[in-house]
Amino acid sequence: MKRRINKVAVIGSGIMGSGIACHFANIGVEVLLLDIVPRELNEKEKKQSLSLEHKQVRNRIVNDALQASLKSNPSPIYHQDFAKRISTGNLEDDIAKVKDVDWIIEVVVERLDIKKQVFDNLEKHRKPGTLITSNTSGIPIKFMNEGRSDDFKKHFCGTHFFNPPRYLKLFEVIPGPDTAKEVIEFLKEYGEKFLGKTSVVAKDTPAFIGNRVGIFSIMSLFHQVKDLDITIEEIDKLTGPLIGRPKSATFRTVDVVGLDTLVHVANGLHENCPNDERNDLFKLPDFIEKMMKNDWLGSKSGQGFYKKIKNKDGSSEIKSLDLNTMEYRDKQSPRFELMNKTKSIDNVAKRFPILIEDDSKAGKFFRKNFAALFAYIQNRIPEISDELYKIDDAMKAGFGWQHGPFQIWDAVGLEKGIELMKEEGYEVADWIQDLSASSQKTFYSVKDGNTYYYDIPKKEQTKVTGQDAFIILDNIRESRKVFENKGVSVQNLGDGILNVEFRSKMNSIDGDVLNGLNHAIDLAEKEYNGLVVSNNGQNFSVGANIGMIFMFAVEQEYEELNAAIKYFQDTMMRMRYSSIPTVAAPHQMALGGGCELSLHADKVVASAETYIGLVEFGVGVIPGGGGSKEMTLRAAQTFQKDDVELNRLREHFLTIGMAKVAKSAYEAYDLNILQKGKDIVVVNDNRRIATAKKYALLMAEQGYTKPVKTNNVKVLGRQALGAFLVGTDQMMAGKYISEHDKKIANKLAYVMSGGDLSAPTMVSEQYLLDLEREAFLSLCGERKTLERIQHMIKKGKPLRN
Incomplete structure (x- = not known):
C-alpha cells in the first residue's frame, strides 16, 4: 500500500513543536497542533471575566506558542499564508481528532513518564497503521516502546528534528526494537524528498549521532579553554568560517541555542554513557556550573558567553565573559597570523593541512582539537553508526559544518591524523590501523561521479546510497569538464545539458564569469540541448563585482565602465534569447546580479531557502544588468484592462527602491521575482541541480524555440514619473530617506517610467536597457555612491549617507 501524508498531528507546541508544525505547513501538509489546557487564568483572562472552560482559555497555550513562533526571526515558515494550514487545539477537547491524521509526532517535555502518559491517551484514539514518532533528543526509544500495543510498536520510532526545523537539515530516524522496516524506509525517504532533509538512520544510543559527536566537540573545547590559555573570542575566531562552520562558531552558537539545552544533553551523556572513553568530558567545567547557577543561559536570558548592553547615549555594545574572572569585559577582536596564510584559499578543505602545520598558538589549538575529534569518532563506530558517512552527514546537516569529521581527516591525510592522535596520547582503533595498512588510505573516494566510503566490515570502498537523485558538482567537475576559466567551470551534466558553475570570490559576477557564461x-x-546555471557554493551569487565598478568609477574610466555594464546587460539578454533553454538554479543568497541572471532565465528552479532580491540601492546605484528593465517589463505584463496601472508599477518600483529581499523562494513570488506557473521551488536543496537539468531537458525535448524579442513594453511616461517624484519628495521631507537616496530613487523612476514621455508608450527592452545603463553610469559619478561602494567593500554592509 502506498503511504501518503496529508495531515499530521504535532503534540506539544513549544519552540520545537511549533517549528515542526510550521515546516510541515511549509510543504503543504495540513497540521493539527495540540498542547495542554492551562491550569489557571492569566491576568488578561481574569479582566475579561473568562473561565477555564472558555475555548479561548483552553487553547491559550498552543495559540500563544504558535503566534510567538510565527513572529520569531528568522521565521519558521516560508510564507505567512502557509500558517493557515495549521489548526490548533488542546489535549482534552481535541485529542480524538488524531484519528484523522496520517502521522502523529510527539514533542512534549523530555520526561519519560510524561511521554508515556501522552502515548496512553493517543493510543485510545489513534487509528491502526498511523505513524507515531517521538522527537526526543535523548530518551531511548526502547523505553518509550514499553507497554504499547503491537500495532503501535510496529509504527513507532524516533524522528529527531534539529532546531530550528526549517533551517537545520538533519532528520535522524531512530528505529525502536519492533519498528517495521518499511516504516523506517518510508520516513527516511519522506524526510529527504518532502521535508528537504538529510535523513540519517541512527542507532538507539544516547543522543543518537548528531548530538553525540556535536556535544562532544563543544564540551572538548570547554575543557581546552583554560589549558590553552585561550579566550572565547579566539575560539570563536578559529572555529567559525575559517574551518567551514557557521559565523556563530562555538560560544555564540551556545548562546543562541541556550546553555541549558546543551547542559541537559551533556548531563544525559555523562550519566548514560559510562563506557564512553571520554565520559569525563561530558562533566561540566566549573565555569559552566557557575553560569547555570547565575542563569546566564545566552540569548534567552539576556547574557551568556556574550552580553549586549546599552550605553547612556543609546548605543549598544557587546561584552564578553572572561572565564578566569567570570566578569564581563570589552569584546576583543583577536588576530592570528595563521589566517593570513589561508585567506586566499577559498576551498576550506585545502586550509586544514596548513592550519595544523603552524607553530603558533592557533596551530597548537587545531592539532589538539582535530586529534581529539579524530580519536573520538573512530571509536563511535559501530556504537552509534555502522557507516562512517552517516557521522559526517549528521554533523554537516545538524551543526552546519561544511565538512564532516572524516572528511576533515581525509583533508589532512590519514597518516597525519594518526600522527596527531599519537602525539596527544590517543590510541588508534584497529579498523583505522587496517585502513592504514591497506592500499586505500582514504575514507572517501569518487568514481563515475559517485561518492564511495570505506566500508569497515568489507574493508573496501562502497557506494554511498541515495545519490541517484543528486548531482554533486565536486564529483564531476574534472571528469565532465568541457570548459573553464578563472570565473567559471562548465560541466556536461549528461543528456546534452551543460552546467555553468561560478568559481569567483563569493560567486560574484565579473568579466571572467560573463566571458565563461557567453562561451x-x-x-x-552549437553542440548541446540546454544550459543550467548552478553551483554548490555557500551562496548562488552575491551580485556583480563591485570592486571592479569602484575601480573604473574612481579612475573615471567611464567608457570602460559603460562597456562593462553593456556586456553584463547583453549577457543577460543572451540568457533570455538564446536558441537553447536556460535554467537558473539559485540557492541561499542570490542578490543583485545573481537575481538579474535568474530574472532572465527561461525558468528558475530555486531552493526553498533562496534569499533573492535587487539590492543595488545599498551601494548607491540602480540595477544595471537588466534588473530595472525586467521589473518594468514584469509590471507591464501585469497591467489589466481598467486596472490602475500606476499601482502595479509602483509595487515593482518599491521592490527595487526598498532593496527588498525575499526571505524564502515562496516570498519571491510576491515580489514577482519568481513567476507563478513558470518558476518552481524545491525543498531539498540537494535535488536542485538535478531538477533544473530535468526541466532544461524537458524544454529541449518539447521543441524549444528561440523567443522573439519584446518590443511592446508599455511604459507610463510622465503619469508615473510625476507620481514617483512627488513620492520621493515626501519621503525626504519626512526624513525617511536621505538626499542621495532621493537622487537614486528619481533615477530609477525615470527608467521605470520610460523617461519623460508625454503619454503611455510602447517601447523595446533595449530602449529600457539604454535608460538603465545611462542612469547607472551617472550614479557611479556621484561621490556619495562611491562612498557607499567603498563602505560595502570594506565593511560588508551598506552605508546610509
Whole structure:
C-alpha cells in the first residue's frame, strides 16, 4: 500500500513543536497542533471575566506558542499564508481528532513518564497503521516502546528534528526494537524528498549521532579553554568560517541555542554513557556550573558567553565573559597570523593541512582539537553508526559544518591524523590501523561521479546510497569538464545539458564569469540541448563585482565602465534569447546580479531557502544588468484592462527602491521575482541541480524555440514619473530617506517610467536597457555612491549617507 501524508498531528507546541508544525505547513501538509489546557487564568483572562472552560482559555497555550513562533526571526515558515494550514487545539477537547491524521509526532517535555502518559491517551484514539514518532533528543526509544500495543510498536520510532526545523537539515530516524522496516524506509525517504532533509538512520544510543559527536566537540573545547590559555573570542575566531562552520562558531552558537539545552544533553551523556572513553568530558567545567547557577543561559536570558548592553547615549555594545574572572569585559577582536596564510584559499578543505602545520598558538589549538575529534569518532563506530558517512552527514546537516569529521581527516591525510592522535596520547582503533595498512588510505573516494566510503566490515570502498537523485558538482567537475576559466567551470551534466558553475570570490559576477557564461551559451547552441546555471557554493551569487565598478568609477574610466555594464546587460539578454533553454538554479543568497541572471532565465528552479532580491540601492546605484528593465517589463505584463496601472508599477518600483529581499523562494513570488506557473521551488536543496537539468531537458525535448524579442513594453511616461517624484519628495521631507537616496530613487523612476514621455508608450527592452545603463553610469559619478561602494567593500554592509 502506498503511504501518503496529508495531515499530521504535532503534540506539544513549544519552540520545537511549533517549528515542526510550521515546516510541515511549509510543504503543504495540513497540521493539527495540540498542547495542554492551562491550569489557571492569566491576568488578561481574569479582566475579561473568562473561565477555564472558555475555548479561548483552553487553547491559550498552543495559540500563544504558535503566534510567538510565527513572529520569531528568522521565521519558521516560508510564507505567512502557509500558517493557515495549521489548526490548533488542546489535549482534552481535541485529542480524538488524531484519528484523522496520517502521522502523529510527539514533542512534549523530555520526561519519560510524561511521554508515556501522552502515548496512553493517543493510543485510545489513534487509528491502526498511523505513524507515531517521538522527537526526543535523548530518551531511548526502547523505553518509550514499553507497554504499547503491537500495532503501535510496529509504527513507532524516533524522528529527531534539529532546531530550528526549517533551517537545520538533519532528520535522524531512530528505529525502536519492533519498528517495521518499511516504516523506517518510508520516513527516511519522506524526510529527504518532502521535508528537504538529510535523513540519517541512527542507532538507539544516547543522543543518537548528531548530538553525540556535536556535544562532544563543544564540551572538548570547554575543557581546552583554560589549558590553552585561550579566550572565547579566539575560539570563536578559529572555529567559525575559517574551518567551514557557521559565523556563530562555538560560544555564540551556545548562546543562541541556550546553555541549558546543551547542559541537559551533556548531563544525559555523562550519566548514560559510562563506557564512553571520554565520559569525563561530558562533566561540566566549573565555569559552566557557575553560569547555570547565575542563569546566564545566552540569548534567552539576556547574557551568556556574550552580553549586549546599552550605553547612556543609546548605543549598544557587546561584552564578553572572561572565564578566569567570570566578569564581563570589552569584546576583543583577536588576530592570528595563521589566517593570513589561508585567506586566499577559498576551498576550506585545502586550509586544514596548513592550519595544523603552524607553530603558533592557533596551530597548537587545531592539532589538539582535530586529534581529539579524530580519536573520538573512530571509536563511535559501530556504537552509534555502522557507516562512517552517516557521522559526517549528521554533523554537516545538524551543526552546519561544511565538512564532516572524516572528511576533515581525509583533508589532512590519514597518516597525519594518526600522527596527531599519537602525539596527544590517543590510541588508534584497529579498523583505522587496517585502513592504514591497506592500499586505500582514504575514507572517501569518487568514481563515475559517485561518492564511495570505506566500508569497515568489507574493508573496501562502497557506494554511498541515495545519490541517484543528486548531482554533486565536486564529483564531476574534472571528469565532465568541457570548459573553464578563472570565473567559471562548465560541466556536461549528461543528456546534452551543460552546467555553468561560478568559481569567483563569493560567486560574484565579473568579466571572467560573463566571458565563461557567453562561451557556455555558444557551446550549448552549437553542440548541446540546454544550459543550467548552478553551483554548490555557500551562496548562488552575491551580485556583480563591485570592486571592479569602484575601480573604473574612481579612475573615471567611464567608457570602460559603460562597456562593462553593456556586456553584463547583453549577457543577460543572451540568457533570455538564446536558441537553447536556460535554467537558473539559485540557492541561499542570490542578490543583485545573481537575481538579474535568474530574472532572465527561461525558468528558475530555486531552493526553498533562496534569499533573492535587487539590492543595488545599498551601494548607491540602480540595477544595471537588466534588473530595472525586467521589473518594468514584469509590471507591464501585469497591467489589466481598467486596472490602475500606476499601482502595479509602483509595487515593482518599491521592490527595487526598498532593496527588498525575499526571505524564502515562496516570498519571491510576491515580489514577482519568481513567476507563478513558470518558476518552481524545491525543498531539498540537494535535488536542485538535478531538477533544473530535468526541466532544461524537458524544454529541449518539447521543441524549444528561440523567443522573439519584446518590443511592446508599455511604459507610463510622465503619469508615473510625476507620481514617483512627488513620492520621493515626501519621503525626504519626512526624513525617511536621505538626499542621495532621493537622487537614486528619481533615477530609477525615470527608467521605470520610460523617461519623460508625454503619454503611455510602447517601447523595446533595449530602449529600457539604454535608460538603465545611462542612469547607472551617472550614479557611479556621484561621490556619495562611491562612498557607499567603498563602505560595502570594506565593511560588508551598506552605508546610509
